[in-house]
Amino acid sequence: MSTQPPRLSATELAAYFAFTEVSSLLRHAVEKQLKDVGQLSYVQFQLLARLGDAPGGSQRMTDLADGVVYSRSGLTYQAQSLEERGLVTRAPSPEDERSTIVAITAAGREVLAKVFPGHIEAVKSLLFESLTDADVEALARMMTQVSGHLRANPPRSAGRRKAPTSAPASPSASRASSARGSVTD
Template sequence: MSSDPTLTPTQLGAYFALIEVSSLLRHAVEQQLREAGDLSYVQFQLLATLGDAPRGTQRMTDLADGVVYSRSGLTYQAQLLEQRGLVSRAPSREDERSIDVTITDAGREVLSAVFPGHIGLLHELFLEPLSDRDVEAVADVLTRVRDHMRATPPRSAAPRRRRAKGGAGDAD
């Protein structure tokens, strides 16, 4: 019979440190992104991901999975960016059921405006207290944890359940 798992003080400390660092860094980054480009964190992730993509385009579903955000939430964020002229959306050429999102020149300009402050903030808050060797170790550890967690697809990547035809609440 196995007992409930427990955490050592070191494991618990590592977990709480990770959560606190993540929260502090995200708060500072969100503030910088708002001030420099009037972007939310998710909007920045979306633009940065598109900026790195071949042709500056990705399918909406792939974007949602990559930034670990709900499909509906990402659709809303993409709509806000499209209204500002920072992205365009169009039916996918490869899959007519999918929507492709493409970064525009204006979107690239906003990224160019926010990146210097973003990189400066990362250096100041995250990288400054670390040696190059520390950064390599953190990158190695977090990459392994991320890959382990990504082995189970995010909810946004899970197949959608089909409702029985004619069932109660069937909206199809």
């Protein structure tokens, strides 16, 4: 018995191609505006915007990575670049020395203020101008539904980090366990 591979209907395929085309065209235009006006990558903009909206202007690095759906190592590189420009600061968390807190600086807020008007104009003119209010409401509802579905089972690099449930075993306990595991019956 052969199993048929899954297929997309003509409507699903058209929706998928339209979505990827819109995403690519919009992202290209937005990235160009962010680079031209603020010398920011899209991820750097997302990082600054999230910090700008966060209480106290700071967040844990892992929470930022989860929010922007970017690998933790990649976001570390982006935060380092922003720190070198004086747009953010990074410091160990006072509650957990394993965590890093990233905070937006006054210079970071100035860059956001400079890029936001053009960013909003690009999004409005390229994405929303051809839609009615009802279309925008439907789009928001659908994309929120899809986002929730995707976030329910994200890739490892985009998944929310779970809190440790127990302390790791000591090295000697691990070696003893490993030695027991290698004994055959």
